[in-house]
Amino acid sequence: MSGSSSRRKGNAAEVEVVRVLRAAGFEAETSRNARNGTQKGEDIVSDFPMSIEVKNHTRTDLPGWWAQATEQAHGAPAVVIHKRVGKTNGEDWWATMDVRTLIRLIHATR
Secondary structure, three states, X not given: OOHHHHXXXXXXXXXXXXXXXXXXXXXXXXXXXXXXXXXXXXXXXXXXXXXXXXXXXXXXXXXXHHHHHHHHHOOOOEEEEEOOOOOOOHHHOEEEOOXXXXXXXXXXXX
C-alpha cells in the first residue's frame, strides 16, 4: 500500500474513533485536524482520560503498536484502538492495553 493510501486509511480510522468519542460525550479531534495537518504524538486530541493510538491494519503488531502508544502517552494511561476486519463501526473495534494500565484505571474509578 502506498504511503498516501496508508495515511488516508489511518486518517479515516482516526475520524471514526473521534465520532465514537463524541457520541459518548467526549470532546475529540484527530491530531491532524488539531495541528493543521501535521501528526505529532498521539492520534486523538481529547478530554478522554487516556492517550489513544489508532490502528487500521490487516496485520496485527500489538507489541509495536503498544510501544508507540506508551511512548506517545508520556506517562498517561495508553490504549491502542484497532479496527477489526469487516467491522466499520468504531464501537465494534478492539481496545488493547496492558494489565498494569487496566489496574491503574480501575483504581482511578474507586
